Amino acid sequence: MIQSTEIKPGTCFIWEGELYQAITVDRNKTAMAKMKVAVKVRSPRTGVVKELGLIGSDRVEEAHIDRREMQYLYNDGTSLVFMDTENYEQIEIPEERLHWEKQFLKESQMVNIQVYDGEILGVDLPDKVELLVTDCEEAVKGNTATSASKNATLETGLEIKVPLFVTKGDTVIVSTADGKYSGRA
Numbered sequence: 001m002i003q004s005t006e007i008k009p010g011t012c013f014i015w016e017g018e019l020y021q022a023i024t025v026d027r028n029k030t031a032m033a034k035m036k037v038a039v040k041v042r043s044p045r046t047g048v049v050k051e052l053g054l055i056g057s058d059r060v061e062e063a064h065i066d067r068r069e070m071q072y073l074y075n076d077g078t079s080l081v082f083m084d085t086e087n088y089e090q091i092e093i094p095e096e097r098l099h100w101e102k103q104f105l106k107e108s109q110m111v112n113i114q115v116y117d118g119e120i121l122g123v124d125l126p127d128k129v130e131l132l133v134t135d136c137e138e139a140v141k142g143n144t145a146t147s148a149s150k151n152a153t154l155e156t157g158l159e160i161k162v163p164l165f166v167t168k169g170d171t172v173i174v175s176t177a178d179g180k181y182s183g184r185a
Contacts, residue, residue, distance in 0.1 A: 002062050004037045004054040012044070012116075013060040015052060019044060019116060021065075029056075044114060044121040067112040067124060072105045080105070082113060093120060103158040104129045104176050125176040130185045131155055132171050139164040149181075 007013065011022045020041035029035040035056030042049045044065070054060075070082040070091070079092035080102060091113070095102065101123045105111070112124035135153040149161040154174070162181045166172060171185040 001059045003056065004039070004058040004060060005035060005056050007037065007039055007060065012063040012065050014063050015054075015060050019063055020052070023049065027056075044116070045119075063116060065121065066115045068115055069110055070113050072107060072109045072111055074107060075102065082111070085110075091120060093123070098123060101125055101176075103156050103179065104131070104174065106131070106156065127177070128173050128175055128182055130171050131158070131174055133162070133166060133168055136162070136166060136168045 002013070005027065007022050007025050009022050009024055013020055013022070020039075021044055022039050022041055024040040026038040027035060028038070037054040037056060037058070039052045039054060040049065041052055068084065070084050073081045073083050073090070075081075075095065076092075077095075079094055080098055081090055081092050083090045093113075098105075104125055105123075106129075109129075111126075114121040114124060131154040133152050134155050137150040137152070139148075139150060148164050150164060150166075151159060152162045152166060152172075153159050154172070158174070158179060160172075160174060160179060160181050162172060166181075166184065173182040173185055174180065175182050
């Protein structure tokens, strides 16, 4: 058990029977009142983000989330299949739980799977991934007074905006946080 004042961004803990991961922590102490701790949290199970209001004397149970490196194999239409390269154990995660993450996964890619107490929570993506441009609009000359962009479809089906110089067959770097173009590989 840890006190609410010891929570830092990234800390995983259990509060009122629910598992949370802290995103931001704000502490407010006045001379007359107890310390108030406002913690913005994300539920690893559901992805829901909310704010918890704790006081300085509240205690939470610290949770340890294990990360297992696994290889992404394929999408069977209902689940994404991953394999542990050490013991060849395969696990399936329902596609609807990885709606955002599947846009950045390529076959044979190594990723970290989050596991808490035997329960698979999800996939840890790298900050940026390299993806091949499979389809791209033609660049339109003229309207380039500002940073002009065009639509492109990547090998995973993700559609993003790219600069005019990017063409079909190029490899681009995409941020997994917001799904935006970050540069050419």
